[in-house]
Amino acid sequence: MSTNAGAPQKRPTLKAVRGTRDLLPDQTPLWNFVEATARGVFARYGFGEIRTPILEDTSLFARAVGEETDIVGKEMFTWEDGxxxxxxxxxxxxxxxxxxxxxxxxxxxxxxxxxxxxxxxxxxxxxxxxxxxxxxxxxxxxxxxxxxxxxxxxxxxxxxxxxxxxxxxxxxxxxxxxxxxxxxSGRHVAKSESVSLRPENTAGVVRAYIEHKLGETGQLQKLYYIGPQFRRERPQKGRYRQFWQIGAEVIGPQSSGSESALRDAEVLQMLAALLDELGIRGWRLDLNSVGSSEDRARYNEALRAALAPVKDQLCPDNQRRAETNPLRVLDSKDENDQAIIEGLPKIADYLAEDSREHFQQVLAALDACGVKYNLNPRLVRGLDYYTRTTFEFTVTTGLGTQNALLGGGRYDGLSEMLGGPRAPGIGFAIGEDRLILTLQAQAEEDARVARESGALVSGASLASETWVPAWAAKKLDAYIAPLGIAQNPAALALAHELRSAGLTVEVGDGAFKLRKSFDVADSLARNIILLGEDEVATQTATVKSFASGEQKKIARAELIAVLR
RNA sequence: GCGGCUAUAGUUCAGUGGCAGAACGCCGCUCUGUGGCAGCGGAUGUCGUGGGUUCGAACCCCACUAGCCGCCCCA
Structure with missing residues (x-):
């Protein structure tokens, strides 16, 4: 027995760690809608799901993403195992x-x-x-x-x-x-290895491709994934330390056609279809080619040369980039530097003939599919592995400055960078958190428009039919209200019977007052089933529909048919 | 990592030094087999955390933590 039992123990409240969050049941229907839609679209395009570990050898990311990138240099969760x-x-x-x-x-x-x-x-x-x-x-x-x-x-x-x-x-x-x-004396250092939480998933997928010798099948591999990624960044809306990506990769030996521009266009066309099917409005596809790694090296030289004489006029950030990664100067938002940036050499002028031709083929195929795009010579992806086609989809609703919904590109040299066979590929990653913020912002926008146009003023029931999005949670088929605790066993048995028949059912408690049962039932379900002493005795149930207000006493045998 | 704003009930927020508040939601009653409306009543809480100033702090000061906005970067 404690002597100070009366004094409440002061404990620090435990909270989700910085930049991570819980998704509660009012959120998950939307997430499931997005994921189910993505799985459906991917399946139609011949993609299979791959699940790779959340934890990988640190050197995988150092080699694939790039030692000097911010992601690997300062944003990974890394520790020594052992x-x-x-x-x-x-x-x-x-x-x-x-x-x-x-x-x-x-x-x-x-x-x-x-x-x-x-x-x-x-x-x-x-x-x-x-x-x-x-x-x-x-x-x-x-x-x-x-x-x-x-x-x-x-x-x-x-x-x-x-x-x-x-x-x-x-x-x-x-x-x-x-x-x-x-x-x-003695050796007290067991072999320890540096491991990291994955900051992206392409490196892991390509690692798995190499490890399982998927190239040996000779087949083009079309793989998709849905899962959490981790970056130790400063959290903001649309940017979390644990965030979710939906991505896909097309990769294979050259003989499988993995290098074909047709694949670039197919992936982009699939993304357009997915965004449309999800109901994302006003998306914009920015497209560019950064050339082969050789093209890129030559272009980098040219940029350095062009930047050297004007470096003093740039903002400090761009001065630093001019040294470390001249490509990144191109997508700087600094207003004062725009004039200089406009005058810099264009990547298009440094593409070798085959890269240029490849890009033209991509554009031709997109035109044939009717996919709208916007050529953006300043679109440069930050990850080291990108070659040739790079792209980004942006939206204007709901994300503020984090308006990039998804990004991707071709990575023809990645497998070899990781010690694997030559295996050209192209892939993308969708920021699922951002996708969902966009859908929510659109739904709010729709609700606001409906309100302002009067659709909601005249009658809520009418309006709720018109603008509730597809992913909104559906009401249960029935709520069973036992009248008195003596009816609880019969109520649970009935619930089991209905659930076995595929109906969604919640069961109340006979201790509740009838008024409370109706309140709860109305918020959860389309129908209430009253189960009192006489219903149980006569093998019937009283069913009332909330929509029509109609109430009937029904034989148990007919109940399932009535509720359907 | 840098700069700015913010943190009060389950939720949205008011409260600029003197009793901790409103709305919605929740619970109860009017009303023990018929809810939604209405009326009446009730519970909300380490005022983000820790320190400081003060007779007295939700309020002023400092630090920390977290969120948001911008930068950086990226999905």
Missing amino acids: LREDLRSLESDWRRVHADLLDVESTFTLTARPIAWTVATIEGNLTFVEFRVLVPKTPDFELKKRNSELKDQGTLHRVVVPNWRMDLLDLTAYEDAGIRVEAL
């Missing part, structure tokens, strides 16, 4: 060496625990661990005497270092503090 084992190994070696100190008496065991590992890693390796011997408090005179001996020997507080790391320590600092430093 370090804990190293500590255990060092600790157990320490215990073995000092077994004589620890087992003072057979009845008392002293324990050693690591208390700090301030410089935990250098190059991913353990450097040192600080141990303190914890001595149990005891009235035993012999043990007390032993404790002070331990203290004199400096064993109560000492630093243990793997012997090949001694050079990393400032020994004198420890000696001045009266702390003994000792080296332990």
